[in-house]
Amino acid sequence: MSFAKWIGGALGWSFGGPIGAIIGLALGSFVDNLTDSGTPLIGDRQAGRQRDTYRKTPNYGQRTTRPQTQSGDFEVSLLILASIVIKADGKQDQRELDFVRQQFTNMYGKDRANKAFELFKRITKQNISTRQVCLQIKQMMDHASRLQLIHFLFGIAKADGLVTEDELRQIYTITGYLGISNRDFESIKAMFYNSSDNAYKILEIDKSVSDAEVKKAYRGMAKKYHPDRVGHLGKEHQEGAEAKFRQVQEAYEHIQKERGFK
Secondary structure, three states, rough: OOOHHHHHHHHOHHHHHHHHHHHHHHHHHHHHHHHOOOOOOHHHHHHHHHHHHHOOOOOOOOOOOOOOOOHHHHHHHHHHHHHHHOOOOOOOOOHHHHHHHHHHHHHOHHHHHHHHHHHHHHHHOOOOOOOHHHHHHHHHHHHHHHHHHHHHHHHHHHOOOOHHHHHHHHHHHHHHHOOOOOOHHHHHHOOOOOOOOOOHHHHHOOOOOHHHHHHHHHHHHHOOOOOOHHHOOOOOHHHHHHHHHHHHHHHHHHHHHHHHOO
16 A cells, blocks of 8 residues: 555545644655655545535634544544654653554554554654644544543553653643543543552542442443444554453452452
8 A cells, every 4th residue: 555545545634724734744755756656645525525624614622513533533643642742751762652653553554554653753853733733633533532542642651661740741731632521531541550549540430439339430431431432433443442441341340349249
């Protein structure tokens, strides 16, 4: 698969707005290849639809009907946010870079992952407005997919064995801009830390709640984090969501064992 076909065939709403500008700049030396291949980034009809979308919705703070998020939209959003988190502590740790490459290899296979990582390296060289990017994602991407982005970002930060305060602050900032609640942030964060009350934090409840409330919370979280919620992103992202879903199940099982109920 050529680079032009990979990036052009996968993008929907991310072709426009701040993310589209970042991708365009990152392509850089690929422009000649894209032109020579005779393959446009996206079809003329789709390009027209995207231009119309952004003429109608120039303000990413406004609420509009969300278009369907495609696998490529999620992919480039992930690349951009990952580049922001990796630079949060003023350095790029090789273990974090290796984590990004490995995760993309697991999701997409070696060929597509290599292309994604090449784009990622070019994105990391840019100065990016976290707020503008996140507001575009917030407006265009569904809530379940945004939760999956945050889970992946914590995985990157933890890849070197420790989530630094700078990285934590950056992920917290991204979470706020993405319109994700503090409760959801703390739930996902707890999946990457070891403490006695993590199981309760993952289920977004306090230790003082009743067994019935524990069960109710689990049902709610299982529904929120079920991999089918990101089924529209493709099988590769469903599999990534399963890890988060399993952590919810394990948290519930831990509380069950601790309290002695079924």
